[in-house]
Amino acid sequence: MVQIKIGSKIIDGNRPAYIIAEIGINHNGELGVAKSLIDLAVLAGCDAVKFQKRTPDICVPEDQKQKMRETPWGYISYLEYRYHVEFGEEEYLEINRYCKEKGIDWLASCWDIPSVDFIGRFNPVAYKVPSACLTDNTLLEHINKTGRPVILSTGMSTMEEIEHAVSLIDHNRLIITHTTSTYPCPARELNLLMIRTLMERFSCPVGYSGHETGLQTTIAAVALGASLVERHITLDRAMWGSDQAASVEPGGLIRLVRDIRVIEQAMGDGVKRVFESEIPIREKLRCK
Numbered sequence: 001m002v003q004i005k006i007g008s009k010i011i012d013g014n015r016p017a018y019i020i021a022e023i024g025i026n027h028n029g030e031l032g033v034a035k036s037l038i039d040l041a042v043l044a045g046c047d048a049v050k051f052q053k054r055t056p057d058i059c060v061p062e063d064q065k066q067k068m069r070e071t072p073w074g075y076i077s078y079l080e081y082r083y084h085v086e087f088g089e090e091e092y093l094e095i096n097r098y099c100k101e102k103g104i105d106w107l108a109s110c111w112d113i114p115s116v117d118f119i120g121r122f123n124p125v126a127y128k129v130p131s132a133c134l135t136d137n138t139l140l141e142h143i144n145k146t147g148r149p150v151i152l153s154t155g156m157s158t159m160e161e162i163e164h165a166v167s168l169i170d171h172n173r174l175i176i177t178h179t180t181s182t183y184p185c186p187a188r189e190l191n192l193l194m195i196r197t198l199m200e201r202f203s204c205p206v207g208y209s210g211h212e213t214g215l216q217t218t219i220a221a222v223a224l225g226a227s228l229v230e231r232h233i234t235l236d237r238a239m240w241g242s243d244q245a246a247s248v249e250p251g252g253l254i255r256l257v258r259d260i261r262v263i264e265q266a267m268g269d270g271v272k273r274v275f276e277s278e279i280p281i282r283e284k285l286r287c288k
Contacts (some may be wrong), residue, residue, distance in 0.1 A: 004175055006149050007105040009047060009124040011175060011205045014266055018207070019257055020230040024109075024243050025085045028072065034091070034097055037233055041230045044253045045261075046090040047271045048105035050128060050230065051095070053115040056082035064195065089118075107151075113142050120146055124260075131155030131181045131233050142246045149173045153209050154198075155181030162198075171204050175228055178221075179209040184246035190217055195224045211246045214224075215256045222260050223267065229260065258263050 003012040011018050021041035022216065027034035034051075055251050057080055065079040085094070099106040109128040110116040116139070122275060126149035133139050134157050143150055150169050154162050154176060166174065176282045178194045198206045207228025208221035219227060234247035248256060274282065 002172055002174075003005045004149055004173060004205055006175075007048070009105075011207075011227050012227060013199075013205055014185050015158070015227070017222050017226060017260060018048070018228045019046045019260065020050050020107075020228065020252065021049045021233045022050045022209075022230055024050070024052045024232055026232065026239070026241055026243055026247060027085075027087075028239065028241055029085045029087070031087070031094060033235065034087070034095060036235060038095075038098060038102060038104065038236070040233060040250050040253060042102045042104050044250075046104065046253070048107060048125065049099065050106070051087070051108040052130070053108045053119050054082065054086060054111040055114045056086065058112045058114065087225045092119075092122055109153075110139075110143065113139060116143055116146065119232075124148065124278075126151055126175075129153060131157065131179060134165045135161055137168060140165055144173075146171045147173070149175065151175045151207070152178055153177045153179050154181040155209075159201075166202060166204075171202075174204045175203060175207055176202060177207040177209040177228060177230065178226075180211065183211050183243060184212045184213045187212065187214075187217060192217065192221055192224055195221060195226050199225055213246065213258065215248070215252055218256060219259050219263055222263055231256065 001013045003010050005200060006018060009018055023034060023037045036051050042085050065074055068075055069081060071081050072162045105125045107124045107126045107128060108119045109130045109135055110119055111130060126148060127143045128151045129151040150173055152165060169170055175200050178198055179188050182189060195206055205227040208226040209230040210218045220228060232243050232247035233253055234249060235245060235246050237244050237249055
């Protein structure tokens, strides 16, 4: 399997999983909330936090732009709402500084070419291609030209679409993540065995991006071989926002990272051996 370096970590299926806490837009446009979520990710022992970056005028469909909705900022158009939850240069300068101070990597899902170029100014450790953009050939080619590692999410995609997207990205810098794009996702639709299917089909590392409630299925993804794990995080699932319900709260994130690391230790290497701790028991109990 190809080795991919993100920040100071090597991802190749034989090392501890790279754990990404996705902040996304759960900060609701508030830098203070974003910093609290970064603090949570650091406390839990995550390797990185991830944001989402869009240019609303490009990403919001024309027929959606003027639709009105209730928001924390009043009854406003969907386009106005999208601008309220977007961070600009001032916020990302502070995010970049704060993450460096805290010793945690950060990256972003970029939904359009101007967003790729904007995030590139901060030298991110990687780019994430959201599932919604997997069929955007122009975007994939533009991200590939940056020369940075690429994490490709595969929700709501056919295998043929995945294969085509993979063909547009340098395999020496690519990590594929299995996901189902339902928020929150019921267990019966997680299809975790796709992790193994993707590992058999492609030579690059395969990870898992989960949108389920609960923790056990994400831990199972690591046991199945996921070399990268991503979950949305929140300070409180009752907060306003479309992604909050499928996010992990502080106590859950701490348990999730802890349990993933325990599972990784327990997996071993598959080589049968007699451990030193077994020898006294063997001598006492083994039939002669």
